[in-house]
Amino acid sequence: MRGKRVLFILNGALFLFFLIPSVQATFVAHSPEWLALGHYRPSLFGVKSTIDSENFFLASDGKTNPDAELNATLQLFQSNDTETQCRFPARYQFLKQKKLIQTPFPDCSKYEQFKKDLNPIGITLLYTDAYMNNPASLFGHTLMRIDIPEGRTQLVAHGVNYGAFVDPNENGILFAVLGLTGGYMGGFTVKPYYDIINTYNNIENRDIWEFHLNLTSRELDFFVAHLWELGHTQTRYFFFTENCSYMLMEFLDAVRPTLKLADTFPAQTIPLDTLKAVYQTDLIDRVQYRPSRQRRIAERYRHLTSNEKKELLNYLETLQLSPQFTPTQQAAILETAYEFIQYQWTEGKTDLKTYRRQTFKTLQNRTKLNTPSTPPAIQMPSPLTAHHSARITLAQGFERGNSFQEIQIRPAYHALTDRPNGLLNGSEINFLNTNLRYYDALKQLSLQQLQLVEITSLSPWNALFHPFSYTIKTGINRNWNPKTNTYGYTYDLSGGTGLTIELTPKLYAFFLGETGMHYGGFLPHNLGINIGAKTGIVGYFNTYQLLIEAERLFSDNWYLNQTNIRFNFTYNLAQNLGLSATYILKDIHPHSNNTFTVGLNYFF
Amino acid sequence: MKKIILTSVAVAGVLLMTAPAHAVDSTGCGLGSVIFKGQKGPLMQILAVTTNGTFGNQTFGITSGTMGCDPNGTVTGGTGKLVFAFLENNMDQYAFDASRGSGETIDALAGIMGVSSEQVAQVSKEHFNELFPDENVQVLAVATNLMNLLNVAA
Numbered sequence: 001m002r003g004k005r006v007l008f009i010l011n012g013a014l015f016l017f018f019l020i021p022s023v024q025a026t027f028v029a030h031s032p033e034w035l036a037l038g039h040y041r042p043s044l045f046g047v048k049s050t051i052d053s054e055n056f057f058l059a060s061d062g063k064t065n066p067d068a069e070l071n072a073t074l075q076l077f078q079s080n081d082t083e084t085q086c087r088f089p090a091r092y093q094f095l096k097q098k099k100l101i102q103t104p105f106p107d108c109s110k111y112e113q114f115k116k117d118l119n120p121i122g123i124t125l126l127y128t129d130a131y132m133n134n135p136a137s138l139f140g141h142t143l144m145r146i147d148i149p150e151g152r153t154q155l156v157a158h159g160v161n162y163g164a165f166v167d168p169n170e171n172g173i174l175f176a177v178l179g180l181t182g183g184y185m186g187g188f189t190v191k192p193y194y195d196i197i198n199t200y201n202n203i204e205n206r207d208i209w210e211f212h213l214n215l216t217s218r219e220l221d222f223f224v225a226h227l228w229e230l231g232h233t234q235t236r237y238f239f240f241t242e243n244c245s246y247m248l249m250e251f252l253d254a255v256r257p258t259l260k261l262a263d264t265f266p267a268q269t270i271p272l273d274t275l276k277a278v279y280q281t282d283l284i285d286r287v288q289y290r291p292s293r294q295r296r297i298a299e300r301y302r303h304l305t306s307n308e309k310k311e312l313l314n315y316l317e318t319l320q321l322s323p324q325f326t327p328t329q330q331a332a333i334l335e336t337a338y339e340f341i342q343y344q345w346t347e348g349k350t351d352l353k354t355y356r357r358q359t360f361k362t363l364q365n366r367t368k369l370n371t372p373s374t375p376p377a378i379q380m381p382s383p384l385t386a387h388h389s390a391r392i393t394l395a396q397g398f399e400r401g402n403s404f405q406e407i408q409i410r411p412a413y414h415a416l417t418d419r420p421n422g423l424l425n426g427s428e429i430n431f432l433n434t435n436l437r438y439y440d441a442l443k444q445l446s447l448q449q450l451q452l453v454e455i456t457s458l459s460p461w462n463a464l465f466h467p468f469s470y471t472i473k474t475g476i477n478r479n480w481n482p483k484t485n486t487y488g489y490t491y492d493l494s495g496g497t498g499l500t501i502e503l504t505p506k507l508y509a510f511f512l513g514e515t516g517m518h519y520g521g522f523l524p525h526n527l528g529i530n531i532g533a534k535t536g537i538v539g540y541f542n543t544y545q546l547l548i549e550a551e552r553l554f555s556d557n558w559y560l561n562q563t564n565i566r567f568n569f570t571y572n573l574a575q576n577l578g579l580s581a582t583y584i585l586k587d588i589h590p591h592s593n594n595t596f597t598v599g600l601n602y603f604f
Numbered sequence: 605m606k607k608i609i610l611t612s613v614a615v616a617g618v619l620l621m622t623a624p625a626h627a628v629d630s631t632g633c634g635l636g637s638v639i640f641k642g643q644k645g646p647l648m649q650i651l652a653v654t655t656n657g658t659f660g661n662q663t664f665g666i667t668s669g670t671m672g673c674d675p676n677g678t679v680t681g682g683t684g685k686l687v688f689a690f691l692e693n694n695m696d697q698y699a700f701d702a703s704r705g706s707g708e709t710i711d712a713l714a715g716i717m718g719v720s721s722e723q724v725a726q727v728s729k730e731h732f733n734e735l736f737p738d739e740n741v742q743v744l745a746v747a748t749n750l751m752n753l754l755n756v757a758a
Contacts (some may be wrong), residue, residue, distance in 0.1 A: 110665075117666050152721065155712040156690065158666060191667040194693055194712070231664035331704070338700055345636055355636045359696065360739035367703040367732040 028098050029070040032257040037094060037226070039250050040066050041262065050242065050250060052185070053233035058084075074100055082106035087232055090225035090254070111228055118158055118190075120224055122147040123215050125248070125284070126159065127275050127383055128200045129207040132294055133459040133467040135429040137206070138414055140271040140383065142245045145193055145210070146224070154210075159196040160227060161189050162247045164237035179239045186237030186247065188230055197290065203346050205294035209383055211275070214285040215255065223255050241267065245274040252278065259283070270389050270412065272422075279384050291378045293343055294465070300336040301464055302505070303376045312336055313463055319361045331371040338362045340464060386422030387576050388603040389413050395599025397437075400480075406448065406597065408435045416456055416538060417545045417580065418601075419572045425540050426458030426469075426500060426508050433475070446487070451475030458510045458538060460502035469500040469510055479522060481559070482591030488522025496534060507539045514551065518560060528557035536566075545570045563587040576603040633673035633743045635696055673743050684758030686716045688747045695743050699736055702728035717756045727753050 028034055040047040049056070049063045057063055058072035073091050076084055085092070086108035095101045124145040130137040144160040164184035166175065178184050200206045215223065230251065235242060246269040249261040264277045278284060291299070304312060308325070312333045315321055321330055338359060345355045393408035414420075416428040435448040452475045459467040472495040480487055494516030501509050515531045536549025547568040555561045564587070570580040578601040586593045671692045679688045691698060694709050701707025705725045714721040728735065728750070735741075735749050751758060 114665065150715040153708050153711040153715065155694075155708055156686075156716060188664070189667060190665070192689075192693070194690070195667075198693065228664075335700075335704065342696060352636055356634065356739040359635055359699070360736070363699055363703040363732070363736065366700075367729060373704040373706050 024098075025070055025074065025100060026067060028095070028100060029067040032260075033094055034066060034070060036250070036254040036257045037090060038062075038066055038069055039254070050235060050247075051230070051233050052235045055087075056229070056233040070095075077101045077103055082108070086111055088229055090222055090229050093222060093225055114228060115224055118146050118224060119148045120146045120220055121149045123213045123220065123223055124154075125211040125213055125275070125278060126196070127209040127211065127271065128204075129209070129292075129383065130424050130427070132205055132292070132424070132465075133457050135414070135424070135427040135455050135457050138272075138423055138427060138429055140275070142248055142271045142274060143196070144248065144251075145196075146190075147212070155192075155194045155197070157193045158190050159193050161191070161196070162186060162244045163189070165234075179237065182236040182238045182242075184237045185234040186242070186244075187234045188227065190227075190231070200292070201290060202293045202342070205292040205343075207292050207295060207380065208290040210288040210290065211278070211284045212286045212288075213278075213283045215283075219255050223251075226251065226254050241265075241269060243269055243271075245269050245271040249274055249277070252283070256283075268412075272383055272386060273389055275383060276388075287382055287384075289378070289380060289382070291380070293339060293346075295378065295380075296375065297336060297339045297343060297464060299376050299378045300332065300339070301462075304332065304336065308333055309463070312340075316340065316358075319358065321365060327369045327371045328374070331366065331369050331373065334362055334366045334369075335373060335375065338366070381421040383422040385575065387414075387419055391415075391418070391601055391603050393580075393599045393601045395597045397595060397597035397599075399595045400593055402439055402441055404437050404439045406435060406437045406599065408433070408599070410434070415454075416458075417547050417568045417570045418603075419545065419570070419575070419578060420540050421575075426456075426460070426510075426538060428454060428456035428471075430454040437478075446478060447476070447489075449475060449477045451477075458500040458508055460508060461499045462502065468497055469512065470497045471495060471512060471514075479559075480586075480593050481522065482588055482593070488520060490518045490520035490522055492519075493517045498534075503537070506541055507537060509535070509537050511535045514553070516553065516560075523559055524557055528555055528560040530555035530557070530560040530562075543572055545572075559588060561588070563589075570601070577601065633671070633692070634740050635699065637671070637673075637695070637743075678744060679747065679758065681758035683717060683756060684747070684751065687713065687751060687756075688743070690716060691743050691747045691750075695746060698728075698746075701725075702732050702735060705729035713750070717751070717754060719754055719756065723754065 035047065039050040041050055043064075046064060047066060051063075057069060058076055059065060059068035062069035062072065073088065073095065076088070077092060077095070085106050089105065089108070089111060092101065092105050096105075124147055126143045126145055128141045128143075130140065143162070145154065146158050146160065147154055148157040150156075164179060164186045166184060197208065200208055235247070237243065246262070246265055249265060249269070253259050253262050259281050261274070261277055261281065265274065301309065301312070308329055311322060311325065315333060315337050321333065325333065341350070341355065341358045341362065344350045350358075389412045391408075391410045393406070395406040395408065397404050397406060410430055410433040412431045413429050414423050414427065415430055416426070420427075430451060431453060433449070433451040433454065435450075436445060437448040438445045451473060454471075454473040454475075456471040457467075458469045461467060461469075474491075474493040476489055476491055478487055478489055494514060496512035496514035498510065498512035503509055512534045513532075514534050516529065518528050518530070519526065530553040532551060532553035534549055534551040536547065539546040545568075547566065549566050551564040553560060553562050553564070563585075565583075565585040567583040568580060570578050572578050580599050580601055582595075582597045582599075584595045586595075670689050673692050674688060679685055690709075690712060694712075697707070698709040698713070701709045705728065710724045710728060711721045714724045717724070731749075731753055734753070735746055
């Protein structure tokens, strides 16, 4: 009897001995840490991992079953398969800390070498700004840097980039289509930071912003361990959703699961938005700015006197400096010249022989001067100061004496008249800008416009840089027919190209030649083409933006033969709030239509 | 693999750009050899932005940055290889920093070689004409001379 009881108790203890770890394992398998480490995201039935590589999962149903995956991982670390064990240092660290693993981590020479080469002391989130003349790149790009202890420069630290693996000879259109539809596999690459600087700062001429993250040393270890785990995997790359920035969100969640950054981006992931989300979590403790080569040249040029500017342009022709300038002036001119010659070379505007002759001569001239280099300090508003991506506008207006209310929704991203801080002056990229109007007298709600895409780039042309400005728009618009006094819709596609001049750093003037195609039952003969020109000024001041433009279009279709004048004034109340007034005159001789609107813009 | 592709692209680019009279071997590793160009034109840039493409293979590890400018393996030793790899990728910027006696590449080289930035700056500026004797100077010579001038063991 007594013996039986003892046996019973023993049995119970044995049962508990096996049960407790398995309860504990089940509990851990559903913890935020384990789910983040396996990149499990909520799906229709339970959870599913974002990672597509089969080798990331040890259990056959590991992609959708975090319990099975945890048990398989525990089994792995009880086995003697050290090669596979070496691929999962972060899982090991986590499960060891949860006391589910007691065995030591094996000797992994490749992983140890990887850590030794990285020599990590901290993590910095990198954000690259737009190309100077390309609004489509305003969405930015994010990557990471693993900082090294050497204090003065991080040039030889390493950058971590998530991108699609692409055949270098891929056809351009195919490249875009596959990028949008998940036709490429994405993965992590690790390369020296100087390589990243060369690519973004010096070849693509994009600014780099460096946001240092306040990770603990344990989190830093975990970061490198998890990078090793993910580095061996691949995942379908989707431009709008599972892109460079989204994967970094999941990555940071794995390092610090309380962040829950990936939850913020269930649909599209815009890199600038991810940067702001990281900022919201108080993860960023300091910011540094690394201007692009083009920006460095532009700022150096801006700081030259008009005589020095003339001498620079002359020097670029002759490689001869006039002795009338002081050594400090000469140094400034030569350094600007050197950077400009490099710019010309990476832009493919000069040949190697000329490049070498020009740079070598310039360096020889520079080295004769014993003057220290004093490039101008460059300050730009950080991308964190940019407005949010989506905009809603509530407006009150009058059209030919009829009052109306308007609601305008623009999911992304930036208009010519929006506050430009942290973005780019003279640039615009809008998607699905939709405008609904309700006329008080008619008691009628109507779609005023549905612009699919609007892109504008007004980039100043000067003595050194010669970018073309351009604009392209397409969408559905509601129009007024003066002859019948009725309204109707057209589908419009228009574009233009020309030049922009910087009157002052805050005020641009532009001149564009334009052409448009218009289709709709509303038009005489359903279809029309017009051609013409547009000119205007756009100003970016501290608290407001100003746009005034006039357009004259010619067509054999009487309706499309028109003059349009637009005036917009936007006052910035806050980073994400603005007040705007717009006046539009459409003149179809001899009739004219005036619209005046006042509205409140809110960015979210 | 990735670097090989980039190097081939760079070399091909150089070949296309130089006159036939030029020898192939004297173009790849001098000033201006790091040219892997950005995507040209707004359209190509838009396309590139959609994919954030990484050219290359998929074996994970640190991409070394070596461009094959030391085919005979003249440079030996850990420090020497690091200095060389750095200069292969930053020669034009280092030449600029050497001529003015300051800059980030000088700090980076000082860090790699374990000497002070001031020392690298001074030696680079004073011996500029030895380090860069002519416009076709090759990176191998620059790296070797710099280490000799600073008495840094490879």
